[in-house]
Amino acid sequence: MIRRYNPSMLDKLRCTQCGATAFDELPESRVRCQYCQTVYQRRAEPPASGAKVHIGKGAKVIFGANAKVVIRGGLDIEDGADVRVEGELTLVEAGDPELIRQAREKSGS
Numbered sequence: 798m799i800r801r802y803n804p805s806m807l808d809k810l811r812c813t814q815c816g817a818t819a820f821d822e823l824p825e826s827r828v829r830c831q832y833c834q835t836v837y838q839r840r841a842e843p844p845a846s847g848a849k850v851h852i853g854k855g856a857k858v859i860f861g862a863n864a865k866v867v868i869r870g871g872l873d874i875e876d877g878a879d880v881r882v883e884g885e886l887t888l889v890e891a892g893d894p895e896l897i898r899q900a901r902e903k904s905g906s
Contacts (some may be wrong), residue, residue: 810837852878860884 847872864884
């Protein structure tokens with residue numbers, strides 16, 4: 798059985814292929830665009846870190862030179878994600894000092 802999705806239920810999800818905002822719910826936390834039939838995987842659960850913003854592996858995210866971004870509640874970036882900050886990004890809550898130290902050692906910073 799396919800259930801029609803109201804776009805507001807998907808936080809204004811927009812199909813990256815055709816731009817449509819109408820989707821059908823499929824099993825296993827997937828949705829399909831009603832127009833071009835592209836299938837997307839929705840995140841079934843929030844990230845284990847509890848972060849409010851999650852950038853997954855393979856994502857390419859650029860915060861442009863004029864961007865003024867504030868992230869409250871944490872930012873989770875998976876290995877393999879390409880994130881570039883050209884604008885202003887305000888850190889609202891610092892991470893664990895030991896984890897920061899380990900990350901710096903790993904990256905050579």
